[in-house]
Amino acid sequence: xxxxxxxxxxxxxxxxxxxxxxxxxxxxxxxxxxxxxxxxxxxxxxxxxxxxxxxxxxxxxxxxxxxxxxxxxxxxxxxxxxxxxxxxxxxxxxxxxxxxxxxxxxxxxxxxxxxxxxxxxxxxxxxxxxxxxxxxxxxxxxxxxxxxxxxxxxxxxxxxxxxxxxxxxxxxxxxxxxxxxxxxxxxxxxxxxxxxxxxxxxxxxxxxxxxxxxxxxxxxxxxxxxxxxxxxxxxxxxxxxxxxxxxxxxxxxxxxxxxxxx
Amino acid sequence: xxxxxxxxxxxxxxxxxxxxxxxxxxxxxxxxxxxxxxxxxxxxxxxxxxxxxxxxxxxxxxxxxxxxxxxxxxxxxxxxxxxxxxxxxxxxxxxxxxxxxxxxxxxxxxxxxxxxxxxxxxxxxxxxxxxxxxxxxxxxxxxxxxxxxxxxxxxxxxxxxxxxxxxxxxxxxxxxxxxxxxxxxxxxxxxxxxxxxxxxxxxxxxxxxxxxxxxxxxxxxxxxxxxxxxxxxxxxxxxxxxxxxxxxxxxxxxxxxxxxxxxxxxxxxxxxxxxxxxxxxxxxxxxxxxxxxxxxxxxxxxxxxxxxxxxxxxxxxxxxxxxxxxxxxxxxx
Numbered sequence: 001x002x003x004x005x006x007x008x009x010x011x012x013x014x015x016x017x018x019x020x021x022x023x024x025x026x027x028x029x030x031x032x033x034x035x036x037x038x039x040x041x042x043x044x045x046x047x048x049x050x051x052x053x054x055x056x057x058x059x060x061x062x063x064x065x066x067x068x069x070x071x072x073x074x075x076x077x078x079x080x081x082x083x084x085x086x087x088x089x090x091x092x093x094x095x096x097x098x099x100x101x102x103x104x105x106x107x108x109x110x111x112x113x114x115x116x117x118x119x120x121x122x123x124x125x126x127x128x129x130x131x132x133x134x135x136x137x138x139x140x141x142x143x144x145x146x147x148x149x150x151x152x153x154x155x156x157x158x159x160x161x162x163x164x165x166x167x168x169x170x171x172x173x174x175x176x177x178x179x180x181x182x183x184x185x186x187x188x189x190x191x192x193x194x195x196x197x198x199x200x201x202x203x204x205x206x207x208x209x210x211x212x213x214x215x216x217x218x219x220x221x222x223x224x225x226x227x228x229x230x231x232x233x234x235x236x237x238x239x240x241x242x243x244x245x246x247x248x249x250x251x252x253x254x255x256x257x258x259x260x261x262x
Numbered sequence: 263x264x265x266x267x268x269x270x271x272x273x274x275x276x277x278x279x280x281x282x283x284x285x286x287x288x289x290x291x292x293x294x295x296x297x298x299x300x301x302x303x304x305x306x307x308x309x310x311x312x313x314x315x316x317x318x319x320x321x322x323x324x325x326x327x328x329x330x331x332x333x334x335x336x337x338x339x340x341x342x343x344x345x346x347x348x349x350x351x352x353x354x355x356x357x358x359x360x361x362x363x364x365x366x367x368x369x370x371x372x373x374x375x376x377x378x379x380x381x382x383x384x385x386x387x388x389x390x391x392x393x394x395x396x397x398x399x400x401x402x403x404x405x406x407x408x409x410x411x412x413x414x415x416x417x418x419x420x421x422x423x424x425x426x427x428x429x430x431x432x433x434x435x436x437x438x439x440x441x442x443x444x445x446x447x448x449x450x451x452x453x454x455x456x457x458x459x460x461x462x463x464x465x466x467x468x469x470x471x472x473x474x475x476x477x478x479x480x481x482x483x484x485x486x487x488x489x490x491x492x493x494x495x496x497x498x499x500x501x502x503x504x505x506x507x508x509x510x511x512x513x514x515x516x517x518x519x520x521x522x523x524x525x526x527x528x529x530x531x532x533x534x535x536x537x538x539x540x541x542x543x544x545x546x547x548x549x550x551x552x553x554x555x556x557x558x559x560x561x562x563x564x565x566x567x568x569x570x571x572x573x574x575x576x577x578x579x580x581x582x583x584x585x586x587x588x589x590x591x592x593x594x595x
Contacts, residue, residue: 003388003391006388007385007388007389009388010384010385010387010388011385013381013384014374014377014381014382014384014385017376017377017381018374018376018377021376021377021417096370097370098370098371098372100332100335100337100365100367100370101370101372103336103337103355104335104336104337104360104363104364104365105360105389105390106357106358106359106360106361106389106390106391107357107389112389255339257337
């Protein structure tokens with residue numbers, strides 16, 4: 001455990017140095033965070049100017065979903081996406097054969113590919129997301145139990161998005177040129193709004209098949225106290241199972257890897 | 263250690279590759295019904311290497327060198343056969359095994375490009391679980407040996423290939439491996455960079471006792487570094503022994519240089535040589551003959567008896583020529 005923390009620490013340090021090598025990154029990352037906030041928030045404001053509730057979702061609840069969406073997205077951009085993206089594309093480790101070096105390390109391969117690259121300026125996004133969540137909390141009565149449930153389900157949501165990304169990254173080993181991660185990014189856009197606003201079947205699909213509901217809506221519901229115990233349990237079980245499946249698939253993918261011949 | 267450091271027994275690798283013919287119709291057909299073909303890349307090779315040896319692993323492109331190295335480093339599962347290195351089976355990829363080995367690939371980099379090498383070394387130190395003191399000591403030693411003090415703070419992106427290769431070596435040796443696999447480490451380097459790198463390998467091997475297995479297409483690498491070579495051809499091991507003996511054993515011919523004290527030496531030679539003997543053009547009346555190895559003694563005796571020979575020497579052909587013949591698949595055995 002200590003060793004893993006130390007590995008993460010050196011990865012963070014090295015990545016930060018890499019980012020600082022490019023001055024423009026700082027300004028662009030800040031601008032990017034503001035834009036993400038503005039587009040998400042404006043969308044909500046425009047809708048809730050017209051109506052008080054959307055399919056049972058009021059402004060505060062929708063704002064909570066947006067906050068969770070921004071937070072999970074920020075965590076993804078902070079470490080998961082930059083790390084896993086190194087596998088993909090023509091410059092990527094699989095195509096180039098430099099995945100050899102990852103396999104040669106005496107440490108868990110999945111761990112290494114998941115935490116090796118940090119985009120440190122994404123902490124702007126984290127801060128911004130926390131502000132949005134705080135704004136949502138200010139409009140509801142927050143209990144300690146709700147907060148606890150929220151943290152638990154947020155962890156479940158992060159585990160789920162990680163599992164999804166790992167599954168898409170594993171598929172890269174079968175088709176290294178295809179940008180599976182972009183496909184997932186596209187789908188994830190839909191997580192910005194509560195899955196409840198999507199009509200019946202689509203809502204179910206977005207919860208249990210493409211589990212963006214589990215990633216953002218469910219934790220937000222926990223925050224507003226609008227969730228049943230069964231749903232919480234089912235969500236957490238889903239997250240754990242998804243992670244197990246993803247890890248298994250990743251192991252199969254690496255076993256399949258026969259590095260680009262040199 | 264009573265047993266060998268590397269023990270390879272009947273190692274075999276069959277690749278199962280999709281077959282594709284040229285043309286659109288063939289592509290469409292293979293999209294719906296893939297056909298596969300088995301390619302036997304490594305065919306039951308066996309050898310053993312003692313701790314501290316430097317062994318050259320040579321063969322033509324596609325002979326199976328890299329495939330073999332990949333099995334020995336645990337990157338590939340063999341189809342059959344066994345290997346034990348430092349007491350481990352490589353493809354089980356146990357952390358304790360991976361800590362004992364290292365690999366440098368001439369055509370792939372393990373450095374982080376945007377930052378100075380010291381930072382890559384720090385990352386590797388953490389991954390290999392070295393204390394910072396320990397890692398710093400090893401890096402200092404290697405930096406001294408490779409004379410790369412000036413490179414430590416230069417971003418890798420801005421380095422020449424020779425400079426980067428020094429960094430790759432330090433990165434590969436930071437955890438003090440027992441076995442080092444070098445896959446064409448000198449590829450693309452200029453002559454003096456190659457020489458420095460070879461000198462480093464010799465020095466480091468002497469200092470640390472590391473076992474080295476090296477592939478290279480440059481015979482100079484192999485001649486200077488390796489007392490022993492393992493030669494594979496189309497996946498089969500065809501020679502295992504010292505390099506000098508290789509040309510003796512595998513070269514089918516000898517080179518004979520001679521000076522004759524007559525006017526038209528070429529014609530005189532033609533008259534008394536067997537038809538398969540080759541006369542290579544010489545200068546100043548010096549002539550080189552290429553003779554079948556088994557018949558050389560007999561032919562020379564005959565020449566000495568019938569022609570006025572001033573000077574004569576018998577040589578083995580240069581190693582490069584022998585290797586070239588083997589790579590081209592000519593019958594030499």
